[in-house]
Amino acid sequence: MTAHAPGPGADRTDAPPVLSILLPAGSDPDEVLSSVGSAALVRADDATWELVVAGTADALRPARAFEQPWLRWVETGPGSRAALLRAALAVARGGHVAVVGPGDRLDAGGPTALENHLRARPEVDVAYTDELRDDTGRTPVVRKPAWNLAYLRGWDYLGRLCAVRRTLLDEVGGFVDDRDGAEEWDLHLRCAERSPRVDHLPVVGLLRPGPVRVPDERERAARRAAVAAHLERTGARATVEDGPVPGSVVVHRHVPDPAPLVSVVVPTASRSRRVHDRDVLLVEQCVRTLLERTAYPSWELVLVANGDEDPTVVDRVAALAGERARVVRPTGPFNFSRSVNEGVRVARGEIVLLLNDDVEALDDGWLTRMVSVLQEPGVGVVGAKLLFEDGTVQHVGVVNGDDWLPVHARRGEPDDLSDGDVGVLDADFLVVTGACLLVARDTFVEVGGFCEDLPLSFNDVDFCYKVVTSGQRVVCTPLARLAHYESSSRSTAVTAADLEMVREQWDLMALADPYRNLRTVR
Numbered sequence: 001m002t003a004h005a006p007g008p009g010a011d012r013t014d015a016p017p018v019l020s021i022l023l024p025a026g027s028d029p030d031e032v033l034s035s036v037g038s039a040a041l042v043r044a045d046d047a048t049w050e051l052v053v054a055g056t057a058d059a060l061r062p063a064r065a066f067e068q069p070w071l072r073w074v075e076t077g078p079g080s081r082a083a084l085l086r087a088a089l090a091v092a093r094g095g096h097v098a099v100v101g102p103g104d105r106l107d108a109g110g111p112t113a114l115e116n117h118l119r120a121r122p123e124v125d126v127a128y129t130d131e132l133r134d135d136t137g138r139t140p141v142v143r144k145p146a147w148n149l150a151y152l153r154g155w156d157y158l159g160r161l162c163a164v165r166r167t168l169l170d171e172v173g174g175f176v177d178d179r180d181g182a183e184e185w186d187l188h189l190r191c192a193e194r195s196p197r198v199d200h201l202p203v204v205g206l207l208r209p210g211p212v213r214v215p216d217e218r219e220r221a222a223r224r225a226a227v228a229a230h231l232e233r234t235g236a237r238a239t240v241e242d243g244p245v246p247g248s249v250v251v252h253r254h255v256p257d258p259a260p261l262v263s264v265v266v267p268t269a270s271r272s273r274r275v276h277d278r279d280v281l282l283v284e285q286c287v288r289t290l291l292e293r294t295a296y297p298s299w300e301l302v303l304v305a306n307g308d309e310d311p312t313v314v315d316r317v318a319a320l321a322g323e324r325a326r327v328v329r330p331t332g333p334f335n336f337s338r339s340v341n342e343g344v345r346v347a348r349g350e351i352v353l354l355l356n357d358d359v360e361a362l363d364d365g366w367l368t369r370m371v372s373v374l375q376e377p378g379v380g381v382v383g384a385k386l387l388f389e390d391g392t393v394q395h396v397g398v399v400n401g402d403d404w405l406p407v408h409a410r411r412g413e414p415d416d417l418s419d420g421d422v423g424v425l426d427a428d429f430l431v432v433t434g435a436c437l438l439v440a441r442d443t444f445v446e447v448g449g450f451c452e453d454l455p456l457s458f459n460d461v462d463f464c465y466k467v468v469t470s471g472q473r474v475v476c477t478p479l480a481r482l483a484h485y486e487s488s489s490r491s492t493a494v495t496a497a498d499l500e501m502v503r504e505q506w507d508l509m510a511l512a513d514p515y516r517n518l519r520t521v522r
Contacts (some may be wrong), residue, residue: 017048017070019115019163020094023102024084025055029062031102034209036063036071038105043070047112054088082183085175096127096163099184103209104160107132110205114163117201125195126188128162129205133212145427146514147198150373150475153227154425155248156185161205164191179226181219186226193233200514214246224249236376244424250479251426253375255368259298262367263347263441264290267304267339268357270313275389275485282485283357284317291321296367299353301325304343306334337450337459340434344444352444356435358485359386366480370438373426373477380443380472381464383432384480385423387415394484396423397476398431398461400513404503406431406461409518426477429515430468434460435484443467458502465506 021039025032032055039051047070053060054074064073074087089097096118100106110129117127131142144157151157164187172190179186192198215223220242227249228240237254244250268283275285287301301321305314305328318325330342344352351371361367366384373382386395393410401407410423434450437460447466450459464474 015048016093016095017050017115018094018118019049019096019098019111020092020166021049021051021098021100021106021111021161022085022088022092023051023053023100023104024081024088025053025059026081026084026102027056027059028102029059032059033062035100035102035104035106036066038207039071039111040066040068042106042108042111043068044109044112047115049111049115050092050094052088052092054084080177080180082175082177082179085183089169089174092166095166097166097169098161098163100160100206101208105207105209106161107204107206110161110203113203114161114201114205117199118163121199123197124199125165125168125197126158126162126191127199127201128158129160129201129203131159131161132204132207134207134209141204143202143517144200145517146200147196148428148515148518149192150473151425151427152188152192153230153249153251154243155245156182156188158184158188160184160208162188164188168195179222181215182222182226185223186229189226189230190233193230202517212246220247223247227251248425252369253372255371255375259296260351260371261349262296262299262351262353262371262438263302263344263349264299264353264355265302265304265340265343265347266355266357267306267336267343268314268317269306269334270310270317271357273358273485281313281317283314284320286355286357286359287317287320287325289361293361293364294367295364296371298349299324299367300347300349302328302343302347304328304330304339306330306339335452335455337452337454337456340459341449341452344441344449347441350441352439352441354434354437354439356484359436360483360485362387362481362483366482369477369480373475374438374440376475378471378473379475380439380467380470381432381474382438383429383474383476384436384482385415385476385478386433386436386482386484388412389483389485391415393423394486395433395435395476396478397427397429397515397518398433398464399429399516399518401516404507405499406458408433423518424478426475426479427515427518429464429474429476429518430513431461431464432474432476434463435486436480436482437463439467443470443472446470453501454498457498462502462505 050070052072057075076087130144175183224240231238239252240249270283272281301324303318318327328342370382388394393413393415395408397409398406399409451462
């Protein structure tokens with residue numbers, strides 16, 4: 001290996017750069033030339049970051065026309081991508097290190113903005129930027145959320161340009177040989193195990209040209225292995241399989257045997273409506289699909305009557321579930337939060353599922369999936385993907401809009417697994433809808449349950465905020481799919497008093513929602 005560094009006096013300063021960008025050259029000289037050329041075009045005169053390019057002499061030759069003090073060249077023999085990254089790392093001088101690929105084009109201001117951010121926040125261990133993807137003629141901005149552990153376990157959303165502190169990179173073992181196609185994801189997971197000091201910088205760092213390449217089996221195996229190794233290091237009992245998006249994975253945490261009892265709490269007003277061109281009693285349809293499409297073995301049904309329905313209807317529906325079912329009849333005016341609290345009060349399960357009576361199970365594995373996600377230490381609440389009657393998305397998590405009001409991510413978009421990873425893979429949110437919300441009973445009690453001063457609107461928002469501020473996470477898993485015939489039982493009107501109450505309590509949290517960039521598909 002031969003390293004070529006700038007000669008004496010070539011740098012403006014002898015101080016090491018804040019950021020070293022590593023480029024493993026690969027085998028296509030034109031791609032290397034494109035990446036180095038873009039760096040030369042966008043690098044400002046006052047920038048201090050360096051670009052370290054490692055590869056064979058043939059791969060580097062065209063790009064060597066761009067001899068600059070901030071360019072460092074490492075000639076190697078043929079080798080793996082991990083070997084090229086290690087070769088570049090060996091001569092990198094920056095306190096933080098980022099990776100780009102052959103053909104990636106650095107965006108004007110992206111590396112400098114990242115460098116300035118790291119200089120201003122020296123305590124940060126990992127910082128990542130947004131990207132542009134040149135796919136089928138479009139250049140959509142990939143706007144990434146803030147630190148999102150559930151998302152990272154299914155998809156390397158940190159991507160590029162992602163800067164890792166050099167000392168942390170060395171501490172976790174650098175770039176390893178048995179992760180071809182997953183070198184960066186493997187590194188990001190190992191860093192996540194050691195440090196929570198991760199920042200998202202909402203600027204475009206680079207353009208990744210061309211359509212996203214579908215990984216081959218070797219690369220898919222490397223990605224599964226990287227996530228499986230991460231789970232093993234963190235003590236999780238889980239299996240990993242390919243995910244619905246090419247290059248993604250799905251983690252299935254083991255559910256205890258025997259399975260814990262889940263109490264399905266269903267408040268109901270016993271309303272009817274037309275669904276798929278037929279009149280249905282919603283709560284009856286809900287209970288029938290629970291019985292017919294729930295593979296999870298251990299659950300009970302708690303029907304909470306609202307008091308203004310025919311009592312014989314509730315009793316008849318409860319009879320469908322036989323010994324699984326019990327009926328609770330709260331007194332006083334209708335209050336959805338009180339109905340939920342009363343249902344949980346009599347629940348016998350160590351896990352509680354809050355379920356609207358206008359929800360219909362679609363897949364047998366939905367409840368098993370939700371319980372599996374709840375097995376992760378630190379997860380307090382789990383939500384599911386809910387679909388409208390026409391099959392479009394009603395809910396895959398809740399984020400805050402520009403006017404503070406919570407909005408459902410991807411609401412109204414097609415439920416198309418091919419259109420991106422947002423809403424397809426598990427992700428952390430601040431809030432999931434109470435229409436289908438799984439929580440440990442102890443957690444529900446510890447945070448005080450649903451606020452009865454919010455009788456209809458925002459009670460789920462308030463509840464999830466309480467869970468998050470208790471130090472636990474809220475995760476939505478789109479692999480649990482149900483239909484939601486939204487607000488068939490009650491009005492969705494939002495009162496000014498409810499809105500003002502929640503704003504006074506949670507305004508700062510809502511404004512700082514770290515996941516709001518997940519609201520639309522990329």
